[in-house]
Each structure stands twice: as structure tokens, then as C-alpha cells.
Amino acid sequence: MRVVHYLNQFFGGVGGEEQAGLPPEIRPGTVGPGRLLEQALGDGSHVVTTIICGDNYAAENVQEVTAMVTQQVKEAQAELLVAGPCFQAGRYGTAAGAVCAAVQDNLGIPAITAMSGENPGVDLYRESIYIVDSGDDVSRMRGVLAETARLGNKLVGQGVIGRPADEGYFSQGKLRSEFVENTAARRLTGMLLSKMRGEAFEAEVPIKSIDAVPAPPPVPDMSRATVAIVTDGGLVPKGNPDRIPRAFAQVWGAYPIEDIESLRAGEYEVAHGGYDNRPVEQDPHRLVPVDVLRQMERDGLVGKLHPEFLSTTGNSNPLENSRRMGREMAARLIEAGVDSVILTST
Amino acid sequence: MTLTLANHPITEFFAGPKTLLDGSRLQVDLEELRRYLLEDQRLESVALEIVSPGDPCRVGYVFDIVEPRAKETGAGPDFPGILTPIASAGQGTTHVLRGTAVAVVDGGQPGGERGYTSRRGGGAKILEMSGPPSQASSFGNLRHLVVVPHPHPEVARHSVLNALRLASVKASVYLARTAQGKTPGSTQVFDLNGAGEDGRKGLPRVAYIGQVHGHQHGTEVDEHILYGGNTRGMLPVPLHPNEWLDGAVVVSYSWGARGLDTYFHQNHPIILDLYRLHEAKEITFAGVVATTSSGQLDELNRNCMVAAQIVKHTFKADGVIITKYAGGAPHSDMFETARLCEDLGVKTAIMVSDTAPDRRAESAALMNIPGVDAVVNVSEAADISWPAPAVETVIAGNPEVETLLANLTELPGVSVCGVTNNQGASRLQSIMY
Numbered sequence: 001m002r003v004v005h006y007l008n009q010f011f012g013g014v015g016g017e018e019q020a021g022l023p024p025e026i027r028p029g030t031v032g033p034g035r036l037l038e039q040a041l042g043d044g045s046h047v048v049t050t051i052i053c054g055d056n057y058a059a060e061n062v063q064e065v066t067a068m069v070t071q072q073v074k075e076a077q078a079e080l081l082v083a084g085p086c087f088q089a090g091r092y093g094t095a096a097g098a099v100c101a102a103v104q105d106n107l108g109i110p111a112i113t114a115m116s117g118e119n120p121g122v123d124l125y126r127e128s129i130y131i132v133d134s135g136d137d138v139s140r141m142r143g144v145l146a147e148t149a150r151l152g153n154k155l156v157g158q159g160v161i162g163r164p165a166d167e168g169y170f171s172q173g174k175l176r177s178e179f180v181e182n183t184a185a186r187r188l189t190g191m192l193l194s195k196m197r198g199e200a201f202e203a204e205v206p207i208k209s210i211d212a213v214p215a216p217p218p219v220p221d222m223s224r225a226t227v228a229i230v231t232d233g234g235l236v237p238k239g240n241p242d243r244i245p246r247a248f249a250q251v252w253g254a255y256p257i258e259d260i261e262s263l264r265a266g267e268y269e270v271a272h273g274g275y276d277n278r279p280v281e282q283d284p285h286r287l288v289p290v291d292v293l294r295q296m297e298r299d300g301l302v303g304k305l306h307p308e309f310l311s312t313t314g315n316s317n318p319l320e321n322s323r324r325m326g327r328e329m330a331a332r333l334i335e336a337g338v339d340s341v342i343l344t345s346t
Numbered sequence: 347m348t349l350t351l352a353n354h355p356i357t358e359f360f361a362g363p364k365t366l367l368d369g370s371r372l373q374v375d376l377e378e379l380r381r382y383l384l385e386d387q388r389l390e391s392v393a394l395e396i397v398s399p400g401d402p403c404r405v406g407y408v409f410d411i412v413e414p415r416a417k418e419t420g421a422g423p424d425f426p427g428i429l430t431p432i433a434s435a436g437q438g439t440t441h442v443l444r445g446t447a448v449a450v451v452d453g454g455q456p457g458g459e460r461g462y463t464s465r466r467g468g469g470a471k472i473l474e475m476s477g478p479p480s481q482a483s484s485f486g487n488l489r490h491l492v493v494v495p496h497p498h499p500e501v502a503r504h505s506v507l508n509a510l511r512l513a514s515v516k517a518s519v520y521l522a523r524t525a526q527g528k529t530p531g532s533t534q535v536f537d538l539n540g541a542g543e544d545g546r547k548g549l550p551r552v553a554y555i556g557q558v559h560g561h562q563h564g565t566e567v568d569e570h571i572l573y574g575g576n577t578r579g580m581l582p583v584p585l586h587p588n589e590w591l592d593g594a595v596v597v598s599y600s601w602g603a604r605g606l607d608t609y610f611h612q613n614h615p616i617i618l619d620l621y622r623l624h625e626a627k628e629i630t631f632a633g634v635v636a637t638t639s640s641g642q643l644d645e646l647n648r649n650c651m652v653a654a655q656i657v658k659h660t661f662k663a664d665g666v667i668i669t670k671y672a673g674g675a676p677h678s679d680m681f682e683t684a685r686l687c688e689d690l691g692v693k694t695a696i697m698v699s700d701t702a703p704d705r706r707a708e709s710a711a712l713m714n715i716p717g718v719d720a721v722v723n724v725s726e727a728a729d730i731s732w733p734a735p736a737v738e739t740v741i742a743g744n745p746e747v748e749t750l751l752a753n754l755t756e757l758p759g760v761s762v763c764g765v766t767n768n769q770g771a772s773r774l775q776s777i778m779y
Contacts, residue, residue, distance in 0.1 A: 164779060173707040175700065175776045177725035177759070179482065184697055184724045185615030185770030188667050189552075189623060191720045192695035196550050196665045204723035205698060206707045206778065207714060248703045274675055276564040276641070316674055316701045318709035 001045040001156060004073045005034045006083035006099050008092040012052030020091075022054030023061075024068055036142055037082060040149035049076045058095035065095065066102035073103050080156050085114035085134045085144045086121065093121025100129045110155035114148045117170070126170045130155065133168055165202075173206065225339035228306035230329060232314030233287040233346040234272030235280065244313055246273035252312035252325050254332065257305070262291045274315035275346045287344055306338050314345060348537040349588040350439045352418070352530035356446045359396055359489040367524035370531070372443060374491065379520055383493070388501045388509045393494035395741055397475050399487050403739040406751050407470035408763050409452040409510045410597055411485055412608045414443040416522035425515040425593040427574020435573075436588030441525035447485060447609060448521070449473050449763075450514040451494040452507075453743030471763045472751065477735030479757050483764035484771050485609070492741050493517050504566040507599045511570050514608070515596070536588050536621060538631055551632040552623070553663040553692075554616055555582070555653050555683060556590075556769075559598045560671035561641035571598045572636055582637035582653035584660060587617045590634055605767035606672055615770035616667055632661035637683075639676030646679050654686035665693040672768050674701055674712075681713045688717035695720035699768060700776050705729055707778050725776040727759030727766050 009019040011032050030038055031050040038047050049072055058065045073081050081103045083096035093115040100111035105128075114132035115121050122131055130151060134144040147168045154161055164171040182190070187204070194201040219225050236244055242253035249271075257263070263284035270277035270287075280287045293305045310329050314322070333341060355370055362373035376394045383392045397403045416424055421438030423430040454470075473485060473492075480486030495513045497506045540546070559565065559577045569576040572583070573594050585594065595611045617634060624631035637653050640646035657663045668684050670676035677698060684694040700710030700723055710723065734754040742748035759765045759774070766772055 161779075163777060171707070171778050174779045175702060175705045175707055175710060175725075175729075176779055177727055177730045177774055178777050179773050180775045180777075182773070183615055183770060184722050184767070184772050184775070185619045187722045187775075188616060188669075188695050188697055188770060189619045191722060192552065192665050192667055192693065193550075193623075193628065195695060195720045196552075196693050201720060203719055203721040204775065204778070205700065205721050206711050207719050207721070274673070275562055278564075316703060318702060318704040318706060320704070320706070320708070 001041065001080060002076060002078045003037070003041065003045060003047045003080045003082060004069070004076050004078040005030070005037060005047045005050045006069060006081065006096060007032060007034070007050060007052050008058070008086075008089065008095070009052060009054045010089075012050070014052055020054045020056040022052070023057050024051050024053040024065055026051055026072060033085070033141055033145060036145045037149060040146045041153060042149070048078060053095065055089070055091035055095065059091045062095070062098055066098050069099040070102050070106050073109060074107060079109060080152050081109060081111040082148060082152060083111070083113040085132070085141065085148065086119060087134050087138050088116045088119055088136045090120050093119035094124060097121040097125030097129060097131070101125055104129060110152070112148055112152045112155060114144050122170055127173050130161075130172075131170045133170055171206070219340045222302050222340070223300055224303045226304045226306050226337060227293060227302045228333050228338045228341050229288050229290070229293070229309040229344065230341050231287055231309065231311050231344045233280065233311070233344060234270045234313040234315070235268055235284055235287050235311050236271050238267055238269050240269060240271050244271040244311070246271055246313060247315040249313035249315070249317060250321060252310060252329060254308045254310050256308050257290055258307035260290060261294055263288060272313045272315050272346065287346070289344070303339075306333070306336065347437050347586045347588050348535060348539065349436050349592055351534045351536070352439050352441045352525065353444045353532045353534065354441060354525045354528065355444045355531045356489060359398065359446055359491070361396060365520070365524060367528060372446065372521065372524065374521065379517065382520060383495065383513050383516060386509050386512055388497050388505060389495050389513070390498045391496045392513070393496070393741070395492045396489065397492055397741070398489050399475060399480065401475045401739070402735065402737045403475040403741065404737045404751050404754075405449060405451060405473035405475070405490070405492050405741045406747060407452050407454065407743060408473050409450040410514050410608050411473070411763060412448045412450070412514045412518045413612045414446050414448060414518045414521040415593070415612060416441050416519045416526060419526050423593070424519045425596070428511065428570045428596065429515050429519060432573060434589065435592040435594040436586050440592055441522050441528070441530070443522050443525060445488055446521070447488045447490050448514055448517045449485075449490045449492050450510050450517075451492060451741065451743045452510060453494070453496060454747070470761065472757065472761050473763045474735065474757060476737070477732065479732045479735065479762045479765070482759070483762055484767070485764040491517060491521065494741060494743055504568060507566060508568045508570070511596065536591065538586070538624070545627060546630050549627060549630045550664040551662055552620060552629045553632040553634065553657045553661045553666045554587070554620060555635040555637055555657065555666055555668045556616070557639050557669065557671040557676055557679065558595055558636045560639040560673055560676045561645070562639060562673060562675045564641070566599065569598055570596055577638050580638060582635045582649055582656060584656050585634050585636055587621065587631065587634045590614055590617055590636070595636065605765070605772065606769060607763070607767070610767060610769040610771045616669065619770075620667075632663045637679070639671050639679040646682060650679055650683040650686055653683050654690055654692070657687060658690040658692050663692055665695070668694060668696045669768060669770065670697070672699070677712050681715055681718060684718040685715045693720075694718060695722065697722045697724060697768070697770065699724045699726050699766070701726055701728075703728060710776065723776045724766060724768065724772050725774045727774055730759030730765070730774070732757045732759075
């Protein structure tokens with residue numbers, strides 16, 4: 001197997017921080033940890049090219065470096081790219097992740113790296129590439145290379161990649177349904193007993209913090225503000241013109257309410273499978289309170305009700321998709337000069 | 347409170363001139379049973395068939411699956427609040443026809459997608475008796491009496507559902523009464539009477555909180571869930587685990603495909619496992635709480651608080667398992683209850699069912715609450731399916747569904763009964779790679 005190896009200036013033996021601005025250098029054969037890597041990959045595997053690049057240079061010239069590494073991997077007719085191990089070195093880990101992802105995406109050639117859990121490269125690239133958990137102890141170099149080589153060989157050989165904990169890589173955050181030995185009940189009681197005994201246990205979903213949304217500054221003067229209503233409760237005009245689905249919605253709609261004093265039952269329906277739609281269909285104001293906002297307009301409490309409301313279905317929506325729709329909605333509202341938004345849910 | 351289950355393993359189940367249990371051979375007079383079920387005047391006709399494991403047969407859409415059980419004569423009520431007046435379930439001897447089930451088919455109502463309107467919010471589920479889907483299902487290895495009630499067309503939908511429920515428990519009890527007075531193959535005794543006995547000192551006390559309904563989609567006025575009640579406005583209620591196992595709880599007109607079956611209330615995997623640990627003296631089983639997920643915020647806060655208080659102050663539990671009803675919204679109640687329990691010093695383990703359509707863990711992590719870190723994830727089988735096995739018989743509630751089922755080429759895991767389950771029975775797990 002032909003392998004290309006990516007190293008930073010330190011592990012490439014060029015120098016320390018003073019050499020961090022080093023542009024990429026190409027060396028034939030192994031450099032530094034490359035020899036151990038070659039041994040670990042086993043008979044018939046050769047590091048044909050080693051690329052050494054300074055940490056700062058890679059950080060400041062990501063596109064150039066990834067393009068260059070991709071080109072080298074292609075020219076070398078390599079079957080695998082290995083970057084690192086990077087341990088805790090943050091710039092190194094970030095560069096290693098970037099070159100691995102680029103080679104994998106552009107050439108379809110497997111790429112692998114290794115770093116410690118604290119390395120920022122992990123969060124940036126764990127979902128797209130295999131990153132072996134190196135820990136932060138550089139003296140474990142030999143062992144880490146052995147694990148990297150073992151998984152790298154599997155990637156090239158199209159072998160079945162086992163679970164993250166068994167194979168030693170950082171979870172890629174992908175879910176697969178599998179039939180397992182123990183029922184959910186047995187796993188629940190086992191997990192609870194472990195927890196009560198103070199023993200280690202592992203949750204079956206990631207316990208991950210969801211980004212906190214900072215509170216926006218208050219609207220300085222509501223009596224002059226244009227207010228829009230946005231809902232994820234799925235209110236749509238009768239006939240659902242944008243065909244917003246009742247779950248997993250990929251689309252949202254904007255519906256005119258200019259000159260409309262109140263929303264009439266029968267003219268709207270609900271595209272949302274997550275709640276009993278009847279109360280809203282009986283009176284759409286329960287979800288989109290046009291009536292109250294018109295009154296507030298008349299009373300001078302708000303400046304103006306924005307002439308359309310935006311609607312989609314929040315039901316079972318993947319976060320990534322929700323974020324995209326949120327950005328799209330915000331862009332439309334900002335463009336229209338809306339000052340504040342009332343979000344209604346179910 | 348002591349419950350004795352008298353287990354009668356059934357090895358043959360067939361139609362015959364007289365309903366009787368002969369050793370492990372169960373013979374049923376289908377005409378007699380039909381006449382009994384047709385005493386419900388809402389029903390125009392009832393189709394009855396017996397299907398066995400391996401039969402090239404597909405059944406749909408399934409309303410519920412119930413294990414045939416009947417109290418020993420004079421021992422207590424069968425499905426109190428539904429079939430009999432209110433009396434305590436959970437004590438005395440109950441005969442169980444192990445290896446069998448009653449599967450009730452919902453004909454649906456005309457209209458909707460594909461000529462059929464399913465139950466609220468839920469996908470329609472199929473009982474598959476052969477091939478890999480049957481092996482992946484908790485119900486593929488049972489002998490089923492399939493009951494297909496056909497209501498008069500003018501009967502309102504909620505009343506139709508009520509009639510289906512009644513038929514399910516009537517058929518269950520009818521079959522199991524054959525075991526009355528007979529010597530069972532084995533018995534199991536369930537009691538917590540020794541909870542205060544010597545030797546339990548220092549054992550952790552563990553409770554269970556289970557949602558028996560979700561008010562996300564409302565409830566019919568005549569819907570039977572807990573002791574026949576529809577759980578509207580219900581506060582969390584402490585029960586003896588035996589009541590739960592012995593007919594006090596049946597599933598609501600539920601989200602079948604997401605997996606809640608009366609069979610697994612009768613054989614509740616979590617309650618049974620807590621009993622196992624109780625008997626092994628690894629824990630003391632402190633009690634169970636039946637609750638619901640809420641339709642409104644004040645209801646959610648009230649119910650979660652009360653459930654947590656019962657577990658802490660009434661049961662004096664050190665740990666609690668909390669499960670939810672099917673769907674996404676009930677996660678809110680489960681997480682909030684867990685948070686309150688953790689605040690009170692009661693350790694929690696909960697069970698989520700991720701609905702992430704993109705199969706990304708990020709989308710599956712519904713909430714992040716400090717301390718609520720013991721989480722079991724049952725898959726909803728979004729990424730599991732099988733080529734539909736060839737079938738010779740399709741049993742369906744109406745001709746449209748029969749055609750549809752006969753022509754299926756693929757069986758999604760989510761639509762096969764007994765693959766996913768929110769009561770702890772499933773072996774299907776969402777694993778993070």
C-alpha cells in the first residue's frame with residue numbers, strides 16, 4: 001500500500017515554534033514517526049511521500065495547503081493519507097483534519113489522523129473523518145501509530161469499522177440501528193445500578209450541550225417597531241400551498257396578512273403531526289395572534305404588524321435543518337426591515 | 347398484595363368444535379367466540395383466524411396485541427374498569443396462556459391516505475408471521491388469534507375504537523378461562539411484602555415512573571387506559587407493580603408503530619426486571635407511578651413535580667427509571683421529571699427514542715440537563731427495513747388495506763409490530779458511530 005504522511009514542522013524534525021511559518025516541503029519516503037508508521041502498517045506498505053508544513057503557515061493558508069496535499073496524494077497514487085498524530089497541538093490538529101477531509105472528499109481516498117480529545121481539530125472534523133484518540137501523552141507515539149495503522153488498514157481494505165469505543169476513534173455522531181443482546185429494560189436497570197453505585201456508565205446518546213442563545217438587546221421602542229409573527233406550529237393557508245410536511249419539514253412559507261383583521265377558521269389548516277391540530281384550526285389566532293396584534297397596532301402599543309407571517313413545522317426537525325431555515329427566515333425579515341419577531345410554538 | 351401468574355405454555359392453537367385447554371393444546375370454538383363478541387351491538391361482524399409462527403401471513407393494521415389472561419374463578423377482576431366493575435387488579439391467581447396472543451385489527455375509517463385513516467398521529471403497524479421481520483419482532487414467535495371486528499358504518503370513530511378495545515380484552519379473557527382450575531406448567535409469584543424484611547437494609551430503593559398516555563393528541567371520552575379511565579386531568583398515581591401487570595393498564599389508542607402494546611403492560615419489561623433485582627436482593631423495588639405526558643405547560647409542571655415527590659417522599663426511592671409515551675413531545679415531561687428527581691437526590695435513568703431523520707446524533711440529543719446523564723436510546727427503526735416476505739394470506743380490516751398489504755415489497759422496521767417499543771422490550775438500539 002502506498003501512503004502519504006503529513007507532519008508539522010516539529011514532528012517533521014525541522015524545528016520548533018520558530019519554524020512555524022514553514023511552507024509545505026515534500027520529502028520522499030519516511031520522516032520522523034513515519035518509519036514507525038510504516039512498520040505498524042505492515043509488510044507491503046510504504047510511506048512514499050512525506051509532507052512537512054509549519055503550523056502557522058497551514059493555519060493561514062488552509063486552502064493552499066489542502067490543495068497541495070490533495071495533489072501530492074493524487075500524484076503519489078497513494079491509497080491512504082495519514083496525518084499526525086497531533087496529540088494536543090491545536091494548529092497541527094486543525095491542519096491535519098483539514099487535509100484529511102479534503103483528500104477524502106476530493107479524491108475518495110481514505111484519510112486518518114490522531115489527536116487528543118481537547119484538540120480543536122476533533123470538534124471541527126470528527127464528523128467527516130476518522131480521528132484516533134491519541135490521548136495527550138506524546139510518549140505513547142508508538143501505540144498511537146499502531147492504532148492509527150490498524151484502523152487505516154481497515155479503511156483501505158473496506159473492512160467493517162466497529163464502534164468508536166472498540167476501535168479507538170472519536171465518534172462521528174452517526175446513528176445506526178442495531179439489534180443488541182440486552183433489551184432496553186435490562187440496559188436501563190443496569191445503567192441505573194451503575195449510576196447509584198458510583199460506577200462508570202455510558203449514555204446511549206451524546207450528552208452534549210446545545211449552543212446557548214444569548215438574549216438579544218431589548219427593542220428600544222415597541223410603539224415604533226415593525227413586528228413579525230413566526231411560528232413553527234405549521235399554520236398554513238388552506239391547501240398548504242408550499243406543501244410543508246407534518247414532520248421533518250425542509251421548507252417554510254411566508255403568508256400575507258396585510259389588511260387582514262383576523263384569521264378566519266376554514267381558511268387555514270395545520271401542517272404539523274406533533275399535536276392535536278383542532279384547537280388551532282378552530283381559531284388560528286391560538287397559534288398566530290393576528291387579532292391581538294391588530295388591536296395593539298390600533299392602541300399604539302406596536303408600530304406595525306409585518307404584512308406576512310412565516311410558518312414551518314418544528315416537528316422532529318434535525319437541528320442542522322432548523323438552523324438553515326432560521327437563517328433564511330431571519331434574512332427575509334431583516335431585508336424587509338422587521339424590528340422584532342414574536343415566535344410562537346405549540 | 348400477592349399476584350400469582352399460573353403459566354400454561356401453549357404448543358398448539360387451533361379451531362375446533364369446543365373451546366377447551368387440553369394440556370398445552372388450545373382449541374377454540376370460533377363460532378361461540380364470535381357470538382360472544384357480537385353481543386357488542388356496534389359490531390356488524392367479526393372475522394376470526396388463528397395464525398402461527400412461520401405462516402406466510404401478514405396482518406394489518408393492528409390495533410393492539412394482548413396476552414390471553416383470566417383470573418382464577420373468584421380471584422378478582424379481569425381488566426377492571428373495562429370488562430368488569432372497578433376492583434383492585436394485581437392479587438390472586440391469574441392464568442396466562444403463554445406463547446399466544448390476541449391481535450385485534452383496526453379496519454380504520456374510510457378516507458384519508460390510501461383509503462384508510464389510522465389512529466391519531468401514528469403510523470399503521472403490521473404483524474408479520476414469517477421471514478426476518480417476524481424474527482425481529484417480539485410477536486413473531488407467538489400463536490395469534492386475529493380478531494377483525496367490523497363495526498356498523500354509522501358508529502362514530504371513538505366508539506369504534508372503544509369496541510375494538512372491548513373485543514380485545516373479551517377475546518383475551520375468553521381464551522384464558524379455559525385454564526381455570528387447570529394445573530399450570532409453572533407459577534410466578536409477585537409480591538413486595540418483604541420489602542421491609544431483614545437483609546434488605548442498605549439496599550437501594552428503586553422506583554419506576556411510566557407514561558401510560560400522551561395528551562399531545564388528546565384522548566377520547568370513552569378511551570380506556572388506567573382502570574378504564576381516560577387519564578384526562580390525571581395526576582401521577584402511585585400503583586403497586588402488580589396492578590400494572592394484571593390488567594389495570596392497557597394502551598391508549600396509540601401510536602402503534604412506535605411501539606406500545608398491552609402485551610408489554612402485562613409483561614412489562616422494566617417492572618419485571620425490577621422484580622428480578624428485588625428478588626436477587628440487589629435492590630428493593632419501591633413502587634411504580636403511572637403518569638401521562640402533558641398537553642399544556644402548567645399540566646407538565648404539575649405532573650412532573652407530583653411524580654418526583656411521590657418517588658422521593660412516598661416511596662423513599664434512591665433511584666428511579668422513567669419512560670415516556672410514544673412520540674417526541676413526551677420527552678419534555680420525562681426529562682423534567684428526571685431533572686426534579688435528580689434535584690431531590692433520586693438518581694435517574696431514562697429511555698429516549700430518537701426520531702432523528704438524518705440519523706445524526708446531534709439531532710437525537712433532545713435535551714441536555716445536568717445530572718440526567720443515564721440515557722438509554724431505543725431506535726425507532728428509521729434505518730431498518732426488510733424485503734417483504736412472500737405471503738399467502740393477508741388478514742386486513744378492509745379490502746383497500748388488504749390490497750395494499752398484499753402488494754408491499756418492503757417492510758419498514760417502524761411499521762412491524764414488536765420491533766420498536768417504548769416499554770423496554772426492544773433489542774433495537776440506536777448506536778452512535
